[in-house]
Amino acid sequence: MRLYTKTGDKGQTSLIGGRVRKDDIRVEAYGTIDELNCFVGQAAAEAAKHAELAELAGWLVDIQQELFDCGSDLAYAKEGAPLKITGEPAVRLEGWIDRYIAEAPEITRFILPGGSSVASLLHVCRTVCRRAERRVVTLAAEHPANPEVQVYLNRLSDFFFAAARAANAKLGVPDIEYVRSAEVFRKKKK
Numbered sequence: 300m301r302l303y304t305k306t307g308d309k310g311q312t313s314l315i316g317g318r319v320r321k322d323d324i325r326v327e328a329y330g331t332i333d334e335l336n337c338f339v340g341q342a343a344a345e346a347a348k349h350a351e352l353a354e355l356a357g358w359l360v361d362i363q364q365e366l367f368d369c370g371s372d373l374a375y376a377k378e379g380a381p382l383k384i385t386g387e388p389a390v391r392l393e394g395w396i397d398r399y400i401a402e403a404p405e406i407t408r409f410i411l412p413g414g415s416s417v418a419s420l421l422h423v424c425r426t427v428c429r430r431a432e433r434r435v436v437t438l439a440a441e442h443p444a445n446p447e448v449q450v451y452l453n454r455l456s457d458f459f460f461a462a463a464r465a466a467n468a469k470l471g472v473p474d475i476e477y478v479r480s481a482e483v484f485r486k487k488k489k
Contacts, residue, residue, distance in 0.1 A: 342420040399465035425459035
């Protein structure tokens, strides 16, 4: 199989059901999800180096599969296509988020992206995920798009934040507080 087809040499690409310019909002949306998926793979590879983060590494690979599903759902140019992303993955992410929040120390100030290399990569994932979500919001305002992809990306960025903090905690690396931040997060009253 040849990797190059030359069909995109004039700035167009194929969707499922048609051809569009390579800078089409649909291509921009699923392309940003593809970029996110690359960073998630990097974070998974880094997490796999630490026994304490083996479960996280596995979850990140699961997320990579779902990101491919998200991209696939957005690649349809026609309505009525079979969709892969449902509400279930977002609900599952909520459980993972709750668990990771419980495993990390409470925060009272904003934190800077960083700490361990795993946490740093997860923060990169978080910010690229937010950009992907913005691209999907723009797409959905102009064209039909699976609304569950937007929900999933919203929840996923929260997961990356919680996972970064939990990774730091498991590795014994403190989060880096934003020193000019007031105490913006209050402890919950019991």
